[in-house]
Amino acid sequence: MMSPTILSYRLLPTLRNLSVQRSKLFHTSQCRHLIPIVVEQTGRGERAYDIFSRLLKERIICVMGPIDDGIASLVVAQLLFLQSESSKKPVHMYINSPGGSVTAGLGIYDTMQYILPPIATWCVGQCCSMASLLLAAGTPGMRHSLPNARIMIHQPSGGARGQATDIQIQAEEILKIKRTINNLYVKHTGLPLESIENSMERDKFMSPVEAKEFGIIDKILEHPPTPTQKQELSSADDSCSKES
Incomplete structure (x- = not known):
């Protein structure tokens, strides 16, 4: 061909x-x-x-722009399709997003954890808010960022209106979501909960070097991999596939 x-x-x-x-x-x-x-x-x-369809043939998914229900539907469908094609070959997810809907993002996150293929994540441009969680949710050792990308984490935000009881219900729900997201960052970064809570209290912007130290990514890529690095990456992918 x-x-x-x-x-x-x-x-x-x-x-x-x-x-x-x-x-x-x-x-x-x-x-x-x-x-x-x-x-x-x-x-x-x-x-x-x-x-985008051509990239999908190469098992590449692009998550570009704000995360909403429409984008989540596309990404979830592609993840499920790629698993049906092969449960061992890795999926490569390129992310450039300011974040967005928590529920839509968690839908993508849960699907990433549900399917069998290893998932390599790549930060291109920015991964902020919910997008940073998707970046961190890649298979350990396969989470990447380009050198000038920006990563940002923070607590969920939202608003409520209505009767006092309704506002209380919404406030309790957003606090539950906050605890859930904090625990997911603990899972993927290996940091203690107290450290995550302190970091998430306000917007925390990070360079790729800082994000690597924080545990959100594993590698910073400045150039395409050499043939030797490609072979090492392929071996790592095979290892992840066998473990899955």
């Missing part, structure tokens, strides 16, 4: 069903940009994909 080439930055009329629907969803609710189309030459002729 020949290497894929980018044909254009518009939707081709020959694309159908999932590819078109998925492209429209990204176009309208996530990035609001034109979606590149990738064309491959195969033995049966040309095959066109939107760029």
